[in-house]
Amino acid sequence: MTDLKDIIKQDNVAVVTGGASGIGLAAARRFAEAGMFVTIADRNADQLAEARIELEVIAGEANVMAVETDVAHRHELEALERAVQQRFARVHVLMNNAGIQPDTSIFSAEANWDHILAVNLMGVIHGTQVFGPNMLAHGEPGLIINTGSKQGITTPPGNPAYNVSKSGVKVFTEALQHELRNTEGAKLSAHLLIPGFVYTALTKGDRTEKPDAAWTPAQTVDFMLESLARGDFYILCPDNDVPRKLDENRMAWAIGDIIENRPPLSRWHKDYAEAFRTFLEDR
Numbered sequence: 001m002t003d004l005k006d007i008i009k010q011d012n013v014a015v016v017t018g019g020a021s022g023i024g025l026a027a028a029r030r031f032a033e034a035g036m037f038v039t040i041a042d043r044n045a046d047q048l049a050e051a052r053i054e055l056e057v058i059a060g061e062a063n064v065m066a067v068e069t070d071v072a073h074r075h076e077l078e079a080l081e082r083a084v085q086q087r088f089a090r091v092h093v094l095m096n097n098a099g100i101q102p103d104t105s106i107f108s109a110e111a112n113w114d115h116i117l118a119v120n121l122m123g124v125i126h127g128t129q130v131f132g133p134n135m136l137a138h139g140e141p142g143l144i145i146n147t148g149s150k151q152g153i154t155t156p157p158g159n160p161a162y163n164v165s166k167s168g169v170k171v172f173t174e175a176l177q178h179e180l181r182n183t184e185g186a187k188l189s190a191h192l193l194i195p196g197f198v199y200t201a202l203t204k205g206d207r208t209e210k211p212d213a214a215w216t217p218a219q220t221v222d223f224m225l226e227s228l229a230r231g232d233f234y235i236l237c238p239d240n241d242v243p244r245k246l247d248e249n250r251m252a253w254a255i256g257d258i259i260e261n262r263p264p265l266s267r268w269h270k271d272y273a274e275a276f277r278t279f280l281e282d283r
Contacts, residue, residue, distance in 0.1 A: 002141040002187060004229045010035035012140075013088045015080070017071050017127060018098030020047035022200035023147065023193075025054075026217035027095055030225060032059035037088045041069035041080050042098070071098045071123030072115065077130045090138045096127040097147040097193075101202050104161035113161045120165035125172055132188070141187040143228065146173045148192050150236075150247065154254045157268050177233055191228060195220050196239030196247075213241035249283050 008014075014031040018024040019040025032038045032055050040055065042048045045068050052066035065087055069080045084091060099120045104112050124146050135142045151159075152166025170192060177190040197203065198220050199210040210216065215223075220237055227235040238244050250267070253276060257266050266272040 002189070004225070006141045007092050007143055008034045008036065008225070011037065012092040013037045013039070013084070013090055014093035014095070015039045015041065015084055015091050015131065016095040016097055017041045017069065017123065018147075019095075020044050020051040020066075022202060023195065023198060023217045023220055024095065024097040025051050026221040027097070027224070028055055029058065029218075030221055031093065032064065035059070036093070037063045037065075039065040039067060039080075039084050039088070041067045041071070043068060043070040070119075071096075071127060072118035074122075074126040074130070077123075077126050081130045081134070085134065090140070091131055091135050092140060092142045093145070094127065094131045094135065094143070095145045095147070096124040097145075098123050099147060099165075099202065101159065101162050104159050106160055108161065116161040117165050117168075120162065121168040121172070124169050128172075128176060128190075135188050136183070136186055139185070139187065142189075144176065144188065144190045145193055145224070145228075146176075146190065148173065148194050150194055150196070153194070154250050154267070155265065157265055174233075191233055191235060193224055193235045194237060196237040196242055198237075198239070213239060215239045245283075246280070249280055252283075253279055 008031060014036045016024045016028045019028045020042035028038050028040050038055055038059060040048065040051055048066045048068060052064055055064045067080050067083055069076045071077055100116060102112065102116065104116065128144055132144065146169055148169045149166035151163050152170050155163045155167065173190050173192040180186050180188050180190055197214045198217055199214040200217055223237050224235050236244060236247060253267055256262065257264055262272060263269050267276050
């Protein structure tokens with residue numbers, strides 16, 4: 001296992017999509033504080049400009065680049081990769097973090113489904129495909145971190161397009177890590193970030209203050225870095241309301257729907273409510 005200190009270090013290069021706010025910006029701050037050259041990409045030009053200034057205070061103007069990018073479009077990711085190669089020559093950390101979460105239903109307009117899948121799933125796939133080959137080719141240790149979701153594992157009712165997109169990120173990242181570990185000479189590894197309840201623009205809704213249950217983006221990134229230092233693939237984050245054990249039990253129940261031949265999403269099925277409560281109590 002490669003030591004994280006050989007990757008997140010002075011003069012190495014990090015690229016973060018969705019890097020103008022939330023978890024992405026918190027990660028970019030940590031990378032800048034470690035002395036890395038940092039590129040943030042986001043489609044919100046105003047937030048991107050503010051984030052760039054903030055990072056320049058930490059790392060210096062010459063060490064930060066901000067590129068307006070919509071990850072829903074592969075050609076924009078290709079342009080981003082060319083810009084990074086021209087400015088910094090190589091990439092050691094790629095964090096495919098950009099995501100959206102508008103409400104959907106099964107019968108929502110096709111355009112809504114297409115947009116969510118294009119950003120949340122294809123943005124991760126294309127980001128990896130665009131940056132990955134050169135990250136392998138330069139031969140230095142590196143990381144690809146893909147931001148998933150617990151909703152991509154337990155798939156709760158509501159917003160099925162988001163759940164499908166994040167389920168896809170999980171499956172893709174698992175396959176990516178399998179391929180990387182079986183690539184001779186590869187010093188590149190993949191990791192799946194699975195945040196808990198984090199207070200960001202994506203999750204805050206009408207709230208103006210962080211709920212007590214939520215973690216901050218900085219807490220999430222600190223936990224991510226601790227997990228990466230251990231070599232964890234699944235970076236399953238708790239929060240102030242849900243401990244890891246509860247997450248594990250919810251996930252175990254979800255896979256149990258298949259093993260026990262229960263109805264899908266039985267955790268939310270009225271006929272299985274008591275069985276689910278008993279399951280949690282027994283564990």
